[in-house]
Amino acid sequence: MRIVAALGGNALMRRGDKPDARTQIANVRSAAKQLALLAEKHELIITHGNGPQVGVLALESANDDRLSECYPFDTLGAETQGMIGYWLLQAMQNALPGRQVASLVSQTLVLAGDPAFANPTKFVGEVYDEATANRLASEKGWTVKKDGEHYRRVVGSPRPQRVIETRMARALLHAGAVVICAGGGGVPVIRNEHGKLQGVEAVIDKDLTAAVLAEHLDADALLILTDVDGVQEGFGTPEAKRVDRATPASLRAMDLPAGSMGPKVEAVCRFVELTGDMAAIGRLEDAIGIIEGTSGTIVTPGGNYGGPDDIRPPVPDRTTN
Ligand SMILES: Nc1ncnc2c1ncn2[C@@H]1O[C@H](COP(=O)(O)OP(=O)(O)O)[C@@H](O)[C@H]1O
Numbered sequence: 001m002r003i004v005a006a007l008g009g010n011a012l013m014r015r016g017d018k019p020d021a022r023t024q025i026a027n028v029r030s031a032a033k034q035l036a037l038l039a040e041k042h043e044l045i046i047t048h049g050n051g052p053q054v055g056v057l058a059l060e061s062a063n064d065d066r067l068s069e070c071y072p073f074d075t076l077g078a079e080t081q082g083m084i085g086y087w088l089l090q091a092m093q094n095a096l097p098g099r100q101v102a103s104l105v106s107q108t109l110v111l112a113g114d115p116a117f118a119n120p121t122k123f124v125g126e127v128y129d130e131a132t133a134n135r136l137a138s139e140k141g142w143t144v145k146k147d148g149e150h151y152r153r154v155v156g157s158p159r160p161q162r163v164i165e166t167r168m169a170r171a172l173l174h175a176g177a178v179v180i181c182a183g184g185g186g187v188p189v190i191r192n193e194h195g196k197l198q199g200v201e202a203v204i205d206k207d208l209t210a211a212v213l214a215e216h217l218d219a220d221a222l223l224i225l226t227d228v229d230g231v232q233e234g235f236g237t238p239e240a241k242r243v244d245r246a247t248p249a250s251l252r253a254m255d256l257p258a259g260s261m262g263p264k265v266e267a268v269c270r271f272v273e274l275t276g277d278m279a280a281i282g283r284l285e286d287a288i289g290i291i292e293g294t295s296g297t298i299v300t301p302g303g304n305y306g307g308p309d310d311i312r313p314p315v316p317d318r319t320t321n
């Protein structure tokens with residue numbers, strides 16, 4: 001089975017954590033243990049978030065007096081791919097001795113006219129209280145919005161159209177490698193008036209890119225791995241309850257926040273609607289349980305799922321007919 005697994009940026013740098021490399025490397029190592037269990041049985045493409053990390057790099061750049069201008073977000077996105085991609089690469093190599101692992105710096109095509117450039121929604125960087133967020137917004141020209149109980153910087157997040165390196169990722173899969181690509185949703189690029197690739201200032205949602213990548217790589221399953229057990233009804237209330245099986249229509253009927261669970265649900269619905277295959281949202285620690293059908297919110301066209309045999313039923317043995 002071919003699986004695309006998307007790893008949340010917050011799973012690598014948890015809300016309120018200091019952005020130290022040491023903490024994130026430890027989180028990557030525990031993530032790699034789970035991902036290695038998937039890779040032992042399946043073809044695996046790993047993509048990862050970069051929201052917290054890209055915001056930290058942007059702040060470092062903004063605070064560097066030697067620079068005549070801040071590093072642009074496409075370059076910062078590539079920096080996060082290098083950094084997190086390196087951590088994941090090494091952790092996966094150590095977890096899977098003898099297996100080839102490749103980490104690609106990769107670009108995602110967006111449309112130059114996407115209205116999302118003018119309506120920032122993508123949370124980046126650390127969380128702040130309201131007063132600090134407002135001060136930073138006026139000092140640095142940021143837009144800030146409420147993220148749960150806190151405030152964070154937001155930037156434009158155009159819709160991903162295609163990962164430019166899709167064919168290279170496929171070639172690496174065919175060579176038996178675990179492939180890490182399209183981190184942070186991919187470095188955002190447009191095709192300019194000469195047909196050339198050109199970076200743009202944005203941070204693409206990694207869950208939406210994961211869905212595009214899964215579709216274009218003919219994946220059998222898309223797993224969105226995060227820090228909650230799945231999509232919950234009554235989220236944040238004492239009655240909160242995980243939805244264990246869903247159809248795209250039943251999930252779309254739920255009212256979910258744009259900056260967190262909303263894009264995850266949009267990503268899984270899109271993948272299931274376009275491919276008829278299985279997608280799921282759940283905890284990183286439950287990755288195997290999700291494939292087995294015992295954990296997470298599992299989304300299929302009919303809302304039922306009994307385990308991996310439902311994804312790709314065995315080919316009938318025609319030699320006896
Ligand atoms: N209905 C819901 N069910 C579960 N989680 C929800 C829901 N609504 C909002 N959330 C929030 O979505 C978060 C996951 O999104 P996000 O923080 O963007 O994850 P990641 O960084 O892993 O991609 C959860 O930690 C939770 O706080």
Ligand SMILES: NC(=O)OP(=O)(O)O
Pocket residue numbers: 007008009010048049050051052123183184185203204205206207
């Ligand atoms: N780029 C992106 O969606 O990152 P997060 O998942 O960390 O928000």
